[in-house]
Amino acid sequence: MPTAAQLLGLIKSHAQGDEERFHALTLQLAASEERRGHGKLAEDLRRLADAALEQRRTATESAGKAIPLARPRGDLAGLMSAGYPKTRLNHLVLPAATERQLGRIVEEQRQRWKLREHGLSPRQKILLVGPPGSGKTMTAAALSGELGLPLFSILLHGLITKFMGETAAKLRLVFDAIAQTRGVYLFDEFDAIGGHRGADNDVGEARRILNSFLQFLEEDESESLIVATTNHPELLDRALFRRFHLIVEYELPTRPLIIETMKTRLLTFDIGHVDWDQVADAAEGLSHADLIRAAEDAAREAILERGPSLDTTSLVTAVRQRSNVIGERNAGPKQPPSPPSSHSRRRRAVSD
Numbered sequence: 001m002p003t004a005a006q007l008l009g010l011i012k013s014h015a016q017g018d019e020e021r022f023h024a025l026t027l028q029l030a031a032s033e034e035r036r037g038h039g040k041l042a043e044d045l046r047r048l049a050d051a052a053l054e055q056r057r058t059a060t061e062s063a064g065k066a067i068p069l070a071r072p073r074g075d076l077a078g079l080m081s082a083g084y085p086k087t088r089l090n091h092l093v094l095p096a097a098t099e100r101q102l103g104r105i106v107e108e109q110r111q112r113w114k115l116r117e118h119g120l121s122p123r124q125k126i127l128l129v130g131p132p133g134s135g136k137t138m139t140a141a142a143l144s145g146e147l148g149l150p151l152f153s154i155l156l157h158g159l160i161t162k163f164m165g166e167t168a169a170k171l172r173l174v175f176d177a178i179a180q181t182r183g184v185y186l187f188d189e190f191d192a193i194g195g196h197r198g199a200d201n202d203v204g205e206a207r208r209i210l211n212s213f214l215q216f217l218e219e220d221e222s223e224s225l226i227v228a229t230t231n232h233p234e235l236l237d238r239a240l241f242r243r244f245h246l247i248v249e250y251e252l253p254t255r256p257l258i259i260e261t262m263k264t265r266l267l268t269f270d271i272g273h274v275d276w277d278q279v280a281d282a283a284e285g286l287s288h289a290d291l292i293r294a295a296e297d298a299a300r301e302a303i304l305e306r307g308p309s310l311d312t313t314s315l316v317t318a319v320r321q322r323s324n325v326i327g328e329r330n331a332g333p334k335q336p337p338s339p340p341s342s343h344s345r346r347r348r349a350v351s352d
Helices: 004-015 019-035 039-062 074-078 096-110 112-116 136-147 166-180 204-219 238-243 255-265 276-283 288-305 312-331 342-351
Strands: 080-083 125-129 151-154 184-187 225-230 246-249
Touching: 019 039, 019 166, 039 112, 074 166, 096 112, 096 136, 096 246, 125 136, 125 238, 136 151, 136 184, 136 225, 166 184, 166 204, 204 238, 255 276, 255 288, 276 312, 288 312
Parallel strands: 125 225, 125 246, 151 184, 184 225
Antiparallel strands: 080 151
């Protein structure tokens, strides 16, 4: 049976119109009933809570009103940001195998009660691995958009502190929120806290942070999706890979995906005269994000100069300019010339 505090919380949140809080409390009640062995009742509560929340969002969107966000409050305000992305999986241009993996995750979440009826759970801890700009962060937004769940991005600069034990305490707050409010929780550039414990620059506090994260991740039985991304999988502690239900690998776009990505971004433009083979040659090695930026650069110039029509030259120029920017960024800042040594200064003085 629900406690008096749970009933009061449900009634108060409903009376105040705080649907996100009402949804979270209903999920807590479902978890409590499941621990008592009332699995069918727990699943019915979850299903009704999700259906009510989705119905309200649909009605709100139809009325043209802004969707209320489940905004972090109190201590959580500096640890995560929240939003409701409109991104969908069909906005991403990914290899077919990756699309199938992500589509399966969405289906498992949408029909998780079917899995639970047979003693199974949907996969909800996902690690995305690949180079910068390959679509990892956008994937988290797409999962959020597909499921109609808020996207909570963990702010690592607010999470990690220099004080012993404080980061672990903040991690506990984050995982408490994961358990209480269903959503997609994104740990971007995850290697900042998931570096392997044998690293040369490892310190005791870093090990404690990682151990705490491993423990919280292992204990998590929430309804939320936990998505971590990294550009450097070689830096991650090996124990982390065992904690995730699915590891999705991203790569730089192949030639067909280069063309598809740019065509998708330029759907509203006249691109009938573009030689896409030339564009793909120039764009080889660029990430998904850089291809989109290059397409947008060419589109802006076209709109200002001649209207919504693009040719091969404008796209190739935009792609090469983007490649040059990437090359300069990877090369790093130029080093200033070294000051002359005392020996060379003495030689110049003698020659003068």
